Amino acid sequence: MTKAKRFIELDELSSLATGAWILGAGGGGNPYHAYLNMRELYRQGTRVELMDPKELADDDWVACVSNMGAPLVGEERLCDPRTAAKPVQMMEEFLGKRFCGIMSLEIGGGNAIQPLLAASVMDLPVIDADCMGRAFPEAQMTSFAIGGLQCYPLCLADIRDNTVIIPRAASWKWMERISRRICTEVGSIAATCKAPRTGKEVKEWGIHNTTTKAIRMGETVRRARERHEDPVEALLESEGGRRLFRGKVADIDRRTTEGFLRGSAEIDGLDEHRGHRFRLEFQNEFAIGALDGEVVVMVPEIICIMDSVSGEAVGTETLRYGQRVSVIALRAPEVLMTEKGLEFVGPRASGYDLEFRSVFV
Numbered sequence: 001m002t003k004a005k006r007f008i009e010l011d012e013l014s015s016l017a018t019g020a021w022i023l024g025a026g027g028g029g030n031p032y033h034a035y036l037n038m039r040e041l042y043r044q045g046t047r048v049e050l051m052d053p054k055e056l057a058d059d060d061w062v063a064c065v066s067n068m069g070a071p072l073v074g075e076e077r078l079c080d081p082r083t084a085a086k087p088v089q090m091m092e093e094f095l096g097k098r099f100c101g102i103m104s105l106e107i108g109g110g111n112a113i114q115p116l117l118a119a120s121v122m123d124l125p126v127i128d129a130d131c132m133g134r135a136f137p138e139a140q141m142t143s144f145a146i147g148g149l150q151c152y153p154l155c156l157a158d159i160r161d162n163t164v165i166i167p168r169a170a171s172w173k174w175m176e177r178i179s180r181r182i183c184t185e186v187g188s189i190a191a192t193c194k195a196p197r198t199g200k201e202v203k204e205w206g207i208h209n210t211t212t213k214a215i216r217m218g219e220t221v222r223r224a225r226e227r228h229e230d231p232v233e234a235l236l237e238s239e240g241g242r243r244l245f246r247g248k249v250a251d252i253d254r255r256t257t258e259g260f261l262r263g264s265a266e267i268d269g270l271d272e273h274r275g276h277r278f279r280l281e282f283q284n285e286f287a288i289g290a291l292d293g294e295v296v297v298m299v300p301e302i303i304c305i306m307d308s309v310s311g312e313a314v315g316t317e318t319l320r321y322g323q324r325v326s327v328i329a330l331r332a333p334e335v336l337m338t339e340k341g342l343e344f345v346g347p348r349a350s351g352y353d354l355e356f357r358s359v360f361v
Contacts, residue, residue: 005049005125008116008211010042015218020112021313022217022235022330023210025302027261027285028109028135029067030315037081038113041120048116049125051101053208056199061097062127063088063196064144065114066105068156068179069189084114085121086163087155087193094153094165095196103127103202105142105194107210108135108285109315114191129206133333134302137260137284139179139194140172141345143335147205151175155193158186184258207333221311231311232326242359244289244297245278245327246271246308252319260284265305265319267327278327280305282316287350289327297359298352300337300345302330329359 008016017035020028038048056062065088092098102115102122107130115126131142145151151172156164156179164182169175175195183190197206217235224234236243247267254263262283269276279290286303288295297303305314308324336345337358347354 004055005051007047008050008126010039012215013038013042013113015215015222016112016211017218018221018312019214019217019219020107020109021315022221022304022306023112023133023214023302024108024135024313024315025285025304026280026282026314026316027137028106028111030318031110031113034110034113034117038116038120041081046120048119050128050211051125053103053127053129053202053206056100056127056202058198058200058203060100060199061095061196062199062202063091063099063102063118064105064131064194065102065118066111066192066194067114067189068183068192069187080159081117081121083157083159083191084117086157087191088118088122090155090157090163090165091153091193091196094155094167097196099124099196100199101125101127103197103206104130104211106130106132106135107207107214108132111135112211112214126211127202127206128211129202129208130210131206133207133210133336134300135285136345139176141349143205143207143333143341144195144197144201145172146335146338146341146344147201149195149197149201149205151195154179154195156182156190157192158190160186162186180258188256205335207335224311232306232308232328235306235311236328239330241328241330243326243328244359245269245276245291246273247278247325249319249321249323249325250277252321254316254319261316263316265316267325270324280327283350284316286316288347288352288354295354297329298347298354298356299350300332300341301359302332304328304330331360
């Protein structure tokens with residue numbers, strides 16, 4: 001039986017990058033360089049297919065890929081298609097199985113394009129799904145972990161031809177700790193293929209149609225720009241999000257440590273928010289936001305900073321003093337909002353002793 005697929009078009013690559021950067025919640029790595037890489041591959045004749053996850057057979061095997069590490073380092077040390085594909089090829093050899101498709105671990109940031117890079121080398125389709133519905137900093141913050149699925153094996157490769165296979169780990173958190181230490185040792189950036197999934201597992205626990213969602217969001221921003229409308233407002237109307245604050249970046253404190261980009265940003269209010277201050281704290285991604293000292297938004301809801309004029313997302317590594325920005329919130333996938341989900345991705349999972357409160361209530 002022929003599985004339902006369609007080609008991702010050249011003009012959709014830009015929309016995918018824009019939408020994924022928004023879903024990155026400040027992290028996931030800036031998709032711009034990966035987008036340029038894919039655009040060049042398309043100009044050379046490459047075409048990547050997008051496959052509906054519901055069309056997977058239960059016994060199909062799917063590779064889950066990501067670029068692991070600190071976003072700031074990813075701006076300096078770029079991942080090419082061969083490096084992105086290497087851990088997938090390692091995993092096939094280790095398992096003695098062939099993958100039928102490649103999916104992103106997280107749809108946020110550059111990791112939304114990572115499966116396209118690998119797929120272009122391996123001539124495989126990209127599965128229209130991920131397991132975060134956004135970006136998160138740690139490996140256990142996934143719908144697959146929430147579902148109690150196996151966390152191993154993991155294959156990792158860097159640009160120097162260092163490769164590592166972790167055949168087993170005691171838990172998702174142990175897999176995160178071990179792989180993060182390895183990633184830090186090779187320079188805080190590496191391509192990974194994490195615990196492979198069966199078609200049944202993707203259908204039951206994957207977050208579906210997220211590549212399509214990112215493309216749709218990017219197209220919303222692009223159309224608003226063409227019509228000289230407010231792209232931030234257009235996105236919020238389309239996706240049912242909320243603008244929490246409008247202002248100017250006043251202060252940034254960030255540092256790369258233990259394979260993460262950690263820090264905070266302070267934004268002074270403009271327009272209707274003049275006289276107020278918004279503070280965001282992040283570990284790769286924005287975790288909490290506070291208005292005049294009171295926490296008003298928190299993970300797992302998607303906190304994003306967007307340029308108030310262009311509608312482009314601003315990552316934690318690209319925040320600069322003086323930028324005019326809007327802080328927005330988007331709804332998180334339902335699986336993340338369950339009681340079990342909040343154990344893995346709620347504020348306490350990010351180190352904040354806070355009871356989750358939705359900004360949309």
